Amino acid sequence: MKKIGVLVHALTVEYALEVLNGIFAYFKDKQDVQFFVAQTKDPKTNSGIYEFQSWNNLSLIFSTDIDLVIVVTGSYASTISTENLSKILKKFKEKPIISIGADLGLPDSYCIQTECRSAYDNAVGHLKNKHDCKKIAFLSSNRTGSYEALMRFDAFKKALRKHKLVFNENLVFEGDWELSHAKEVMSKRYPKKESLNFDAILCANDLMALGCLQHFLSIGVKVPEDLKIIGFDDSTYAEQSNPRLSTMNQNIFEQGRIGAELAYKRLNGEEIPAVTNIPVIPLYKQSCGCIPLNNNDDIYCDDQDNIIHTGDLTNSIQKMTGQYYNNLYSIDSIYRLLDISQTTETLHHFSNTLDKILNALDIPSCFVCFYKKPIIHDKGKEFVLPHNAEVLMMLDKVRKIKDYDTGLEFNPSKNPFPPEYFDKSPGAFMIHPLFSGRKNYGYIVCKIKTPNFSVHTVSVKILINTIASNFEYTRSLTRTKSLSKLNSTLQQSNSTLDLQSKTDELTKILNRRGFMELGQKTINLASEVKSSGVLFFADLDGLKKINDTYGHDMGDEAIKAAAEVLSHSLRSSDTVGRLSGDEFAAIAVGMKLSHEAEFREKIQSLCDIISKDRKFPFKLSMSIGAIEFSKDSKNSTLSDLLALADDKLYIEKRKKHAKK
Numbered sequence: 130m131k132k133i134g135v136l137v138h139a140l141t142v143e144y145a146l147e148v149l150n151g152i153f154a155y156f157k158d159k160q161d162v163q164f165f166v167a168q169t170k171d172p173k174t175n176s177g178i179y180e181f182q183s184w185n186n187l188s189l190i191f192s193t194d195i196d197l198v199i200v201v202t203g204s205y206a207s208t209i210s211t212e213n214l215s216k217i218l219k220k221f222k223e224k225p226i227i228s229i230g231a232d233l234g235l236p237d238s239y240c241i242q243t244e245c246r247s248a249y250d251n252a253v254g255h256l257k258n259k260h261d262c263k264k265i266a267f268l269s270s271n272r273t274g275s276y277e278a279l280m281r282f283d284a285f286k287k288a289l290r291k292h293k294l295v296f297n298e299n300l301v302f303e304g305d306w307e308l309s310h311a312k313e314v315m316s317k318r319y320p321k322k323e324s325l326n327f328d329a330i331l332c333a334n335d336l337m338a339l340g341c342l343q344h345f346l347s348i349g350v351k352v353p354e355d356l357k358i359i360g361f362d363d364s365t366y367a368e369q370s371n372p373r374l375s376t377m378n379q380n381i382f383e384q385g386r387i388g389a390e391l392a393y394k395r396l397n398g399e400e401i402p403a404v405t406n407i408p409v410i411p412l413y414k415q416s417c418g419c420i421p422l423n424n425n426d427d428i429y430c431d432d433q434d435n436i437i438h439t440g441d442l443t444n445s446i447q448k449m450t451g452q453y454y455n456n457l458y459s460i461d462s463i464y465r466l467l468d469i470s471q472t473t474e475t476l477h478h479f480s481n482t483l484d485k486i487l488n489a490l491d492i493p494s495c496f497v498c499f500y501k502k503p504i505i506h507d508k509g510k511e512f513v514l515p516h517n518a519e520v521l522m523m524l525d526k527v528r529k530i531k532d533y534d535t536g537l538e539f540n541p542s543k544n545p546f547p548p549e550y551f552d553k554s555p556g557a558f559m560i561h562p563l564f565s566g567r568k569n570y571g572y573i574v575c576k577i578k579t580p581n582f583s584v585h586t587v588s589v590k591i592l593i594n595t596i597a598s599n600f601e602y603t604r605s606l607t608r609t610k611s612l613s614k615l616n617s618t619l620q621q622s623n624s625t626l627d628l629q630s631k632t633d634e635l636t637k638i639l640n641r642r643g644f645m646e647l648g649q650k651t652i653n654l655a656s657e658v659k660s661s662g663v664l665f666f667a668d669l670d671g672l673k674k675i676n677d678t679y680g681h682d683m684g685d686e687a688i689k690a691a692a693e694v695l696s697h698s699l700r701s702s703d704t705v706g707r708l709s710g711d712e713f714a715a716i717a718v719g720m721k722l723s724h725e726a727e728f729r730e731k732i733q734s735l736c737d738i739i740s741k742d743r744k745f746p747f748k749l750s751m752s753i754g755a756i757e758f759s760k761d762s763k764n765s766t767l768s769d770l771l772a773l774a775d776d777k778l779y780i781e782k783r784k785k786h787a788k789k
Contacts, residue, residue, distance in 0.1 A: 248409035
């Protein structure tokens with residue numbers, strides 16, 4: 130089985146997704162290939178506080194077991210220069226590399242790149258000869274150090290010289306590949322229509338071209354009458370802009386497909402070219418004036434000034450409708466995943482629902498690996514794969530494998546994909562570090578059947594967050610045997626209380642005396658085993674109004690219902706009591722204050738359900754105040770903690786009254 134790693138900066142960018150579509154299309158019928166797609170972001174990314182952890186995927190992809198690496202070099206253009214990316218990759222173990230976008234100059238590396246010189250030559254000549262443009266500006270991304278940016282700028286300058294047009298450094302602007310930055314740059318240089326001093330602009334990508342378009346339209350510049358704009362990439366943004374953007378097609382899908390083909394040939398011992406050039410084709414549409422603004426047909430002019438029909442309006446509508454329903458399906462899948470993941474609290478619960486999660490996402494298999502100990506990893510620090518890991522869980526619906534807590538130990542630095550699970554399963558996989566904050570627990574590998582990478586990466590992100598949360602909760606419950614003893618002791622104490630003196634007659638839960646006695650004992654025992662928890666202070670909203678409007682019997686029913694809601698919202702080992710008429714309290718050992726919002730939602734949901742089931746003429750609701758107690762709370766009295774929780778409850782009550 131050939132194992133190929135695919136490195137990409139982000140799985141939410143159209144360029145990268147189209148390259149991956151090409152790779153997926155080539156490999157989908159190959160029965161001797163596994164390819165692992167790894168989103169890495171970059172080690173200094175500002176996209177998410179802890180997303181730098183994704184960079185650790187490099188260690189997994191360059192592990193001993195991977196045979197060849199495909200790097201979607203162009204996807205790193207906005208954050209890492211080609212030169213720096215090459216230096217970074219050189220630090221890892223040498224493997225054959227297929228670079229899509231630029232030559233990395235590494236041993237045993239091959240590149241696929243676009244040949245854009247002829248396209249820029251044609252575009253400059255087109256603007257000059259057909260549209261009588263004399264002053265042509267350029268919006269670049271040169272300062273990123275990207276090979277593509279520098280190559281496109283160089284092609285532009287050579288085209289100007291060939292067509293005997295003056296190159297003006299003052300008409301070169303820096304856009305950093307981004308729409309918003311391009312728009313900002315242009316708004317500062319050209320705040321008014323009268324300040325415009327060029328008649329056409331070529332942009333190094335479509336996003337920057339759209340930034341230009343939006344700004345100049347906003348100040349009254351007419352496109353294409355006053356200004357011609359041409360982008361690069363032929364993205365969906367270009368198709369959907371108004372006017373439709375003239376652009377250049379670099380056949381991104383074909384770059385990915387050829388990259389996969391070269392990788393396959395290289396691993397089969399065939400000779401492959403060091404450099405493969407992909408031609409770029411200009412597509413002249415409305416923003417340069419070749420297609421009238423009132424023509425809504427899906428057409429463009431080619432480099433020979435021929436009208437090319439790419440489809441009709443009906444096909445466009447069908448395509449958009451298909452994308453719409455695909456998006457709906459994807460959103461529904463993610464929604465179901467969120468719903469299912471909220472039902473799990475421990476790793477064992479998660480393993481029992483993993484098959485339902487994978488069904489919701491149409492993922493045939495999932496592999497979860499945990500390092501022996503979580504690794505604390507900080508931004509900017511080098512990540513080294515540990516030598517000890519174990520398979521926590523594995524589910525493969527096709528091969529009918531369902532393992533949890535397998536006990537299988539292995540060395541991920543040599544082989545992150547144990548042969549027991551991966552040797553006989555060709556296809557596409559996504560790999561993602563399993564982390565929460567600074568803690569890196571391991572990684573997850575999911576097999577995928579469709580190239581819907583942007584949705585899959587969101588789904589996997591939800592999965593790793595759920596697993597990390599379940600892991601921490603499981604560890605808090607099983608930190609020591611004493612904690613188990615605590616739960617057992619609490620349950621025994623609960624069952625042996627003097628029911629007549631310590632049970633509330635109306636609600637059948639602990640009365641104030643019983644709660645204060647058992648509650649203090651709970652806190653003391655939790656402190657002894659170095660555990661923490663949350664104390665809740667709750668009261669029933671609007672009891673006086675219920676009594677005055679519907680009578681005291683209905684008020685008693687509301688109190689009993691509130692006690693049921695609070696009891697059913699917690700575990701059987703938690704301590705729940707009625708302190709007075711409409712006041713309740715509860716102690717949940719092992720719970721974190723971060724679960725408070727989820728607890729509130731659960732309370733409200735149960736209130737709504739019981740109101741409907743019992744046909745109450747009012748809407749049952751409760752207000753909650755919560756305070757966390759720690760292992761150092763042994764000397765704190767329950768009364769002190771109740772007072773603090775009561776303060777929180779008072780704040781909650783004021784907020785509710787303010788909304789009325």
